[in-house]
Amino acid sequence: MFAGTQETNQRLFYKLLVDNVEELLPIVYTPVVGEACQKYGSIFKRPQGLFISLKEKGKILEVLKNWPEKSIQVIVVTDGERILGLGDLGCQGMGIPVGKLALYTALGGVRPSACLPITIDVGTNNEKLLNDEFYIGLRQKRATGQEYSELLHEFMTAVKQNYGEKVLIQFEDFANHNAFELLAKYGTTHLVFNDDIQGTASVVLAGVVAALKLIGGTLADHTFLFLGAGEAGTGIAELIALETSKQTKTPIEETRKKIWLVDSKGLIVSSRKHSLQHFKKPWAHEHEPVDTLLEAVKVIKPTVLVGSSGVGKTFTKEVIEALSSINEKPLILALSNPTSQSECTAEEAYQWSEGRAIFASGSPFDPIEYKGKVYYSGQANNAYIFPGFGLGLVISGAIRVHDDMLLAASEALAKLVTEENYEKGLIYPPFSDIRTISANIAAGVAAKAYELGLATRLPRPENLVKYAQSCMYSPVYRNYR
Template structure:
């Protein structure tokens, strides 16, 4: 017996089994099977959620590679979305490296080969003038988050064209798994303007436009159309720009950040997680932030984004803007950023200081005497033995952050940083590294993963229906992440909270960010008396719904 009339839009039979957000497979109850036309379409046995999860884990254990596990999990998401999230939320430490970096990098390299069912929206520049119409093809009408890329700078792997769709999909997986953002309100988008990757253009299985990348006014106009169409079709949506090349990433953020609810995770999210790591690291060194000096390897959008946020935090610590900028130095393929260089972009200029040119990174270290080096260059092993040893000579506890992803593009490994610094390095990387045994000590590397920042910021934006995303929200998030690092974590060498507790950590961060949103007058809802209870009430949970 049903408990009343069934919703008119509720699928039945095979249609229901092919609807990932509603499908429960063998966990449909006897009553649901009778009412929804499922009798005979499923084995007689009725599973519990726990038994469904047990079966997933058993099948995963039979996969011999993380790529195989990635493909299996994405297929699971296509079939039973609740079970997919239940699996990855059951063990974040195990599943983060599979659904995101480093495995997602290899998935993007071969995305046209492994794709089984299209996900998200593909916006080809050949369809200009029709973007709003295409967005309306998406079945969900209340989209709150779009992660969008044009595939030109995927992780540290470069131009992967539409193969880069794996990144928006992966980011949105983490919004839900790490912060409970409802998955039906999230939409991955690929802006397809072509690719300059000749290998992809020759690949018969590549599914994007087979043409060189469109640039200039035509590109800018298409992005304008996209942003305008999102406001029209999904007026409560926050746009996350992801993995755009430097020539587009910074201008896009500057153009839209004060007009619509948007942010760039490569710029602001990476900056937030770096600041969180620095604040926690200073609890180890006992030195104030105002006395630190940082040297970046890489002067693109990520490097300048981190430096800009550090400057703001240093200003809050009492330095002037000029004093704070003087403590952030950047080094790129052409050497140290100094005033005499004439090859710098406008967003790099604020960090070009009056100093002699330097074309050798070790020489720059010896001259500037930084307390920390931050790698965002995507140049593997750029923090070589000479670099680490120079930092160790200058600092009792050198801060070494090789943040480039995936693991194969990290500026150094955890073992190299610890061994060459005699175990004194305060280390965090963008992708995970295993514990390192050094003498009679076991050193546990930290992972400066943006997952500590952007899902929590997203949860706060979603709950408060914020109209804008500001840098202060990322500073608040960074402070909240650093505050959750315990003394025991620091003693083990960790400067980020354990990933095993990422959901509760995200709630803590989201509460603080939501408080910042309300204080700035950016919320579209009334501030509740109990902010944490309000945040929790807005979160989606990975449990099957009773359909009748």
């Protein structure tokens, strides 16, 4: 019913969402959005975004011109191949761009009319969907190779032609091989951002930087172990290495050495280099092979454990007990979404670490009582970063995304964690302050865009936080009396 309000009374929808963000965020986004995508065909009433299929090859510019709004600032696009931890949902993945853009408006203040959700339908390899009478997409196996890249290239060219240089194109839930390739290919010619790689990295780095107040030391003092070496895992690892490199003025090749990744075949080590995908190769360090996560915890002795595997229940009792025996205050980040795919629950993290863990997760968990004490867990949700990040690009008229902007976003978020939050064991500020958080992140990102000469909106406003707030859409009802 609430989601239906978005179509019938847009202002009311955003008013409700802005005023009750903590309560309604799980409904608009994870975990409910995952279920909505799984059932999208059977609950479909009318398209909320633009579907572009293989059949429109050669006519994509015409299709874009059919969208009624002409002034678009942010596009979120998916091809539905890797929706959350749920896999290939084909064009039923439209729920993700729609949900993300609702948050761009509610949390980042980007005007709803300036947001465009797009799903590129190139087929699906999900047999269940291909045989489902209610599936709304092309009933064929996924297009790959040249056919796929030509369609995407036509799309990227048409977007720039129709909306100009300053439209932000956010890639969402593409499979690993395409996600890295698209970001590398178009990062130098378009304003592009991949939330799975860059947004996740930025929000996790902010949490780690904030957590240093509780676990002690600097970034360079810590050893990181990741379970999962896909878009999220390698993206986070690279941004942590980049920030550590900037802080210590050491080459990034050196700072990567304190970050270890485990994939489905075990610890990523140099003897595996020949068989690794290109994005895993920088993490293949000198070490004898290690088969399991538990074994890796015992030999690497990490201070921070990060889960980005998309597989639930992988931080077992043995793993967390081993981590807790090494560290007084282990930092555990179970990032996979939705809740069913979380590497462990908040309750498991606190119980198995005897209440010593600092814990944050991708999906929300209620406060936990353990031995008479209440433990609150933070949510390392990309919704902290991408709405403010996008707003910062929009208000500065940025034409490219630079890694330093991601670092600026992390820094701005980490600074907003208060003493009161720390006392509760939280490493993120409460979502109830999200519009203030977004304005601060937008200001940090915009400042970096001006500093790097990537901003086109001149002259630079004096107070960027105030300017960001003044640009934010607010769903207020006019007073006629």
